[in-house]
Amino acid sequence: MIRFNAVNKTYPGGFNALRNISFDLDAGEMAFLTGHSGAGKSTLLKLISVMEKPTAGQILINNSDISRINYSQIPYMRRNIGMIFQNHNLLMDRTIFDNVALPLVIENVGHKETRKRVEAALEKVGLSSKIKCYPHMLSGGEQQRVGIARAIVNKPPIILADEPTGNLDPKLSLDIIRLFEEFNSVGVCVLIATHDLGLIARMKYRTLTLKQGTMITDGLSHSEEEEE
Numbered sequence: 001m002i003r004f005n006a007v008n009k010t011y012p013g014g015f016n017a018l019r020n021i022s023f024d025l026d027a028g029e030m031a032f033l034t035g036h037s038g039a040g041k042s043t044l045l046k047l048i049s050v051m052e053k054p055t056a057g058q059i060l061i062n063n064s065d066i067s068r069i070n071y072s073q074i075p076y077m078r079r080n081i082g083m084i085f086q087n088h089n090l091l092m093d094r095t096i097f098d099n100v101a102l103p104l105v106i107e108n109v110g111h112k113e114t115r116k117r118v119e120a121a122l123e124k125v126g127l128s129s130k131i132k133c134y135p136h137m138l139s140g141g142e143q144q145r146v147g148i149a150r151a152i153v154n155k156p157p158i159i160l161a162d163e164p165t166g167n168l169d170p171k172l173s174l175d176i177i178r179l180f181e182e183f184n185s186v187g188v189c190v191l192i193a194t195h196d197l198g199l200i201a202r203m204k205y206r207t208l209t210l211k212q213g214t215m216i217t218d219g220l221s222h223s224e225e226e227e228e
């Protein structure tokens, strides 16, 4: 589903954020991406979502080489990906309905179908009752779940989450991860960037670790290795 082959990313100005990164993430796989602040986690997610281009190497999504696509193909590629941001990136002057509907509006989905899909997405994250609210009327955890509903509303095969539990307490963090597990259980490929080593240790998922732009480990989280 996602394949990196010897990928490098140097930002304009010369900073080398990722060096020689290679890994595969299969359809239906769920993994964590971790590493210190500045290690390159967000950069790696931005490369997958075509917000940045690699300087060298190859990135395949569903066997398409996204390092070689042109501008007109980018929106088409992005339909495969639901992106969740730590700061939610919600439009504060729009209702929860409008926020979640955004990817469908961009795709010109009809009004009736949009309503059906937004209601289904909000039900999935347990926020049906907030459909007419504005983001400031919701707690941080609820806003995060609106961001998740928006990311899954067009049923992408890949979900990328950048520090999705960053501002949440341990109980809410676990609730969010459980939601990702639900999507994963129906075949969605999920990659979660996080600093939260406690959370990673409690879960039994593959963990990719970056250090200064290099991938230093790719394996199961510690707890599973200890059990085996």
Ligand SMILES: Nc1ncnc2c1ncn2[C@@H]1O[C@H](COP(=O)(O)OP(=O)(O)OP(=O)(O)O)[C@@H](O)[C@H]1O
Binding pocket: 011, 012, 013, 015, 017, 035, 036, 037, 038, 039, 040, 041, 042, 043, 044, 195
């Ligand atoms: N647009 C940019 N231009 C130049 N340098 C950048 C740019 N974006 C990121 N960088 C640099 O690339 C490095 C990796 O940044 P990135 O945001 O990927 O790290 P991160 O692991 O996600 O960090 P954090 O956990 O703090 O969010 C950092 O040193 C950062 O300063």
